[in-house]
Amino acid sequence: MTTTADRSRSRSQTAPPRRFDWTLLLAVLGVAGLLALSLVTGVYDIAGADDGAEMFGITRVPRTIALVLAGAAMAMSGLVMQLLTQNRFVEPSTTGTTEWAGLGLLAALVLFPSSSILVKMACAVVAAFFGTMVFFAFLRRVSVRSSLIVPIVGIMLGAVVSSISTFFALQTDMLQNLGVWFAGSFTSVIKGQYEVLWVVAVVAVAVFVLADRLTVAGLGEDVATNVGLNYRRIMLIGTGLVAIATGVVTVVVGNLPFLGLIVPNVVSMFRGDNLRSNLPWVCLLGIAIVTACDLLGRVIIMPFEVPVSLILGVLGAAVFIVLLLRKRRYG
Secondary structure: OOOHHHHHHHHHHHOOOOOOOHHHHHHHHHHHHHHHHHHHOOOOOOOOOOOHHHHHHHHHHHHHHHHHHHHHHHHHHHHHHHHHHOOOOOOOOOOOHHHHHHHHHHHHHHHOOOOOHHHHHHHHHHHHHHHHHHHHHHHHHOOOOOOOHHHHHHHHHHHHHHHHHHHHHHHOOOHHHHHHHHOOOOOOOOOOOOHHHHHHHHHHHHHHHOHHHHHHHOOOHHHHHHOOOOHHHHHHHHHHHHHHHHHHHHHHOOOOOOHHHHHHHHHHHHHOOOHHHHHHHHHHHHHHHHHHHHHHHHHOOOOOOOOHHHHHHHHHHHHHHHHHHHHHHHO
């Protein structure tokens, strides 16, 4: 009779040796280089000014930390949304989640004008969660024959919510605040105003922990239920994680369009669809893209800045078109 110890020893002998992933190490070093460049790029002379070290701690360090947290969070949110909807063309800005978070933030600014950033964040998160559930409810009631219809439905819902936000802002004289939010930028990220972004680090850890369950949920309700997974519960948890990440990033930074669409698709093209092994790459590529776009926005018309959302929008639209053409070509 073969004992458990024998079987374990046999598996350890037959299993292929675990190799060190040099490509991941090179990717980490590349992202670290971009972050170091972010720390030394800017109009203010931190090396020559008397208060350079103080300004470095007040502006450059918080901005770089915000790039890391926001880039990783939005990239992972896009990956989770694509799993939950079984569609590669969705992410928070193509499902209306970002627009709902903006509406929640606007409501907080009007109803509680002197409230803390935590109250604004809570309103944005609740609105984002509600809006995402509306999107899922709509999808469950409509027979969708083409995967391209899903993001179109989300973009249409987002446009309706955005129109309501604009009307609401016009009536309450908050149109300028809405414009600042649409122009997502890291310019205003300074010490004392970005710390709530650490909440999305908790979201990232939760996605790592739930990676296997989210993968099974991505196979569909029937498969997930047959293997003993509580499908509805994991859908609620996944939607909640996406809503928290989107709401917090919206309050602190603003809209970062298409980041969650670009990153998971590029990673999937080169590495396949293994969620757990792709997660570190999704985080790294999300950080790299948002940092590179922010650096470009800082230097392109120096000493002024171009909002990072503008560059991400152009880049994301180009990638979106490429994905559509690939789907038409390969099916």
